Amino acid sequence: MSCPFKPRWERRKDARPQELLDAALDHFVARGFAATRLDDVAKSAGVSKGTLYLYFSSKEELFKAVVRESIVPLLGEAESLIEQYEGNSEELFRLVMTTWWENVGASKLSGLPKLMTAEAGNFPELAKFYQEEVVDRGEKLVATMLKRGIARGEIREMDLELAPRILVAPMIMMMLWKHSNGVCFVEPEKLGGYLDFYIDMALRSVLIDKPIN
Amino acid sequence: MSCPFKPRWERRKDARPQELLDAALDHFVARGFAATRLDDVAKSAGVSKGTLYLYFSSKEELFKAVVRESIVPLLGEAESLIEQYEGNSEELFRLVMTTWWENVGASKLSGLPKLMTAEAGNFPELAKFYQEEVVDRGEKLVATMLKRGIARGEIREMDLELAPRILVAPMIMMMLWKHSNGVCFVEPEKLGGYLDFYIDMALRSVLIDKPIN
Amino acid sequence: MSCPFKPRWERRKDARPQELLDAALDHFVARGFAATRLDDVAKSAGVSKGTLYLYFSSKEELFKAVVRESIVPLLGEAESLIEQYEGNSEELFRLVMTTWWENVGASKLSGLPKLMTAEAGNFPELAKFYQEEVVDRGEKLVATMLKRGIARGEIREMDLELAPRILVAPMIMMMLWKHSNGVCFVEPEKLGGYLDFYIDMALRSVLIDKPIN
Amino acid sequence: MSCPFKPRWERRKDARPQELLDAALDHFVARGFAATRLDDVAKSAGVSKGTLYLYFSSKEELFKAVVRESIVPLLGEAESLIEQYEGNSEELFRLVMTTWWENVGASKLSGLPKLMTAEAGNFPELAKFYQEEVVDRGEKLVATMLKRGIARGEIREMDLELAPRILVAPMIMMMLWKHSNGVCFVEPEKLGGYLDFYIDMALRSVLIDKPIN
DNA sequence: TATGAATGAGTGTTCATTCAT
DNA sequence: GATGAATGAACACTCATTCAT
Structure with a gap:
């Protein structure tokens, strides 16, 4: 609110890789939420599946972040x-x-x-x-x-x-x-x-x- | 027999498919294909999960049937x-x-x-x-x-x-x-x-x- | 024991169709007990699946009967x-x-x-x-x-x-x-x-x- | 760490396949292919059912591997x-x-x-x-x-x-x-x-x- | 006697999630 | 931070068994 550049949802990491969101957006758009496998998202982003969890606490949070970040x-x-x-x-x-x-x-x-x-x-x-x-x-x-x-x-x-x-x-x-x-x-x-x-x-x-x- | 609540086994085979398709359409529309559970579809239609397979050989076939039968x-x-x-x-x-x-x-x-x-x-x-x-x-x-x-x-x-x-x-x-x-x-x-x-x-x-x- | 022509295992029906046992033997021999489907046995014998249960109270009993009758x-x-x-x-x-x-x-x-x-x-x-x-x-x-x-x-x-x-x-x-x-x-x-x-x-x-x- | 009972996750990937094959052989031999439950195989090997799928893509592939690896x-x-x-x-x-x-x-x-x-x-x-x-x-x-x-x-x-x-x-x-x-x-x-x-x-x-x- | 629609427990398989490294 | 082996809950699908007809 008072910080003009900080969106209302909390960032867990300032350096949260945009690549993850990009890769996730692609998959979510192509297959939908349920049919998207985090394995595939991770592979697309060139990281391991575990790494996703360093930045997003669940598949659902990843999805929300994808939407929110895209909207900005x-x-x-x-x-x-x-x-x-x-x-x-x-x-x-x-x-x-x-x-x-x-x-x-x-x-x-x-x-x-x-x-x-x-x-x-x-x-x-x-x-x-x-x-x-x-x-x-x-x-x-x-x-x-x-x-x-x-x-x-x-x-x-x-x-x-x-x-x-x-x-x-x-x-x-x-x-x-x-x-x-x-x-x-x-x-x-x-x-x-x-x-x-x-x-x-x-x-x-x-x-x-x-x-x- | 005279019981007003039809026992489960008395349903006719002819009526079933459409009931199943109706229930399936509801769920598929509400949650998407992947997130729809056949258990729920069956429950909505008032039958057991196994019964679905008497009429549709797989979840995918059920989905296709829903689409095809709906639009004709x-x-x-x-x-x-x-x-x-x-x-x-x-x-x-x-x-x-x-x-x-x-x-x-x-x-x-x-x-x-x-x-x-x-x-x-x-x-x-x-x-x-x-x-x-x-x-x-x-x-x-x-x-x-x-x-x-x-x-x-x-x-x-x-x-x-x-x-x-x-x-x-x-x-x-x-x-x-x-x-x-x-x-x-x-x-x-x-x-x-x-x-x-x-x-x-x-x-x-x-x-x-x-x-x- | 005292009846010379009656084997020791009990027959449920005197007219128990040999065709069922024959068909069952074929399937059991070809695929084993677990992999044999009663649907297939029934189809081979030209009866419905339910009919099998008129003569044998379970798949296991059918299997036993097959073996016992064959041995005689x-x-x-x-x-x-x-x-x-x-x-x-x-x-x-x-x-x-x-x-x-x-x-x-x-x-x-x-x-x-x-x-x-x-x-x-x-x-x-x-x-x-x-x-x-x-x-x-x-x-x-x-x-x-x-x-x-x-x-x-x-x-x-x-x-x-x-x-x-x-x-x-x-x-x-x-x-x-x-x-x-x-x-x-x-x-x-x-x-x-x-x-x-x-x-x-x-x-x-x-x-x-x-x-x- | 110094605990004499190795925690589950410490098993080496190299050792796993053979342990799984050993356990699988036991069960397949004892009960046959169809009657063998992967749950039991996994339990015998001290892993979860999902772990089997890290090494063998299906029950059938596991079976084939058991036979092939055994005869070499x-x-x-x-x-x-x-x-x-x-x-x-x-x-x-x-x-x-x-x-x-x-x-x-x-x-x-x-x-x-x-x-x-x-x-x-x-x-x-x-x-x-x-x-x-x-x-x-x-x-x-x-x-x-x-x-x-x-x-x-x-x-x-x-x-x-x-x-x-x-x-x-x-x-x-x-x-x-x-x-x-x-x-x-x-x-x-x-x-x-x-x-x-x-x-x-x-x-x-x-x-x-x-x-x- | 015979049927076959219906059931539901059982099992193979997937995949989000965890965690020691 | 990053990994990936391991987990186990969840779910599609099968099939022995039942039962009104």
Whole structure:
């Protein structure tokens, strides 16, 4: 709280290797919590299984750390971007979503939604954390963007509680596709097309003057 | 004999499989494949663990059966509905999505997308099956609806490969929300609001003449 | 005891189907007691698994019955044959062993030694029964033969406690070979050669005047 | 530390496999493959059940290892003994068989024939391995001994394909007796008598000049 | 008498967790 | 700190046994 750089969850070691979390994220995203073997995580990280326990007291703690550490960098940039932006709503929405996709969707962080979708029921506290730190914050961010557009007369009036989640849904789905091998498979090179199309559709549903594209 | 509580052995073989699949779907959706214990599934279905093996040769086969049996009846209705419909595109879209939500989204079948999202990586063949029998078929259905609207001059020209998936994404997300306890939690009574809002947004993004609503 | 035709173990049903015992013997011989599934035995006999329990109260009882019923016809003939025989020892030995092989070695009863070898440790009472009814009786039979030969001056003096078992060993081994697929495999058509050779060897070791052959 | 009772974790990895194989051999010989519980094997070896899986990937692999590791040291000595021997055939045969009995028959390795007899049908590949590495090699060894005796004019001409197996049969049977509790039971102290008697009988059947004994 | 669906104890196997080194 | 052998609870799966029909 008073320490601005220390997240609320306790670090056991300051030098807690990021490699472990990286390796763990890969496996958790690919196979889910239960099906992930710590043996495999350890092997991927190039350490022994016992070493994992030097940094995380259990598989569950490792999982929580993976999620929490992954979440940190997610939303900060976008929030400040919106606050400072001076252009019109269409450009802002395009910029935010494109940046989001480049920074998150294209990185391994895109696995988080899949992870939380699959495991929320098994990790209620973690789900709550995710809900607050990502979902709520993300929706507030979009609501801010919409409110700004309405104030500028670029975006029509609408229910600002419902709109963000519906508006963002396709973006989330695109991240799920990336990690649902075979289901809703989209060739990586086509994802860009989906992104543009999605932005276009979203703008058409909120802008007063439809974009030309 | 006259006892109102049927003794265990009196259950009919014909009724069993569906009871088992129902119980299994509940557990698989709630906990995922690996974390689901067959003991629990059996208990939920009111049978012993051994009985499961009379009907499904392994946990994996049970899982596959759950997915396959759940989706078969899903899409037929919608397909014939579209074929026969004579009204305009807005009404058709509203009808299809509302019906879909009532039949699928509001039932336990809504758990399937979560299941496949979480487990696709662990069951490649099943993922392929799901992709072909559900995803592809569902998208074709939406594409047909759009094509029909374009022909009738009600819907604008658009990329019919990209549009269905983007258009449908919020509907899928709504189903995921239902089963991601805590994450994106939506109070059940609010889901109706989301549904209407979603339909409105979707229509705005495709109709030539915006709906009034 | 007082009933000359009723063996000492109790029959549960007079009409106890021989088919069940036959099928069971096949499986027990082929796979051993523990690895034999009653499902398979039932299927081989063309009945349901439940039917087995109409005739045998447990797998163990079935096994015992198989062994006991199989043993019955084993030794009676040979005993009376020896008693009545009037020729010389060489001819008698040849006759007894050849007959034995034709009646037992060539039939499915040849599986008994394998069965008892494998399961004696798990069925002590059955082992005792087999020991008394087959082994001891068989050795006494051979001892009688030898004693007769010694009295007739055809066979050398020897330890009549040790000799029978050693003398008969190769015959037992030949029965084991038949049922030890792959181990000590002997082509069926060669077994006859082994039989003749064995008889010749045995006679050489006991006759005072070596046979010519 | 200075505690005379070694704590569990201090056992060396190198020593483990052989301890496990020893314990497993005991149980497999006593009860057969199917009836042997890995729990019991582990307990006999003083480890937990899971430890077995550090060394053998399955019960079947453990069984195979037991057989394979047991036979390696079996035949080498006898082969070189025969090659170098300079005395007459009677002495050689006595020496080989006596040594064999001391080294194999009197050790727990004597359980192998029983094991293979009982389980050959369930492990075809293992049976083949045993046949080639033990049975064939053993018979070749005896054939060599006989050929040598024939060349020296001490042993009569005979079919060298049939003779070894028949000649050796009683020795094998003696090993089976040891492990067929109750069937053909021979008091341990009498086995020596059987051995001498067997050697005498065997020699009488092959030597040109009968031994005096 | 015969059936076969149902049971549940038993066992092979996995894997998170521990701990002496 | 790091290791990896060892543990044992947990769980998938089997199969002898039961019993209403």
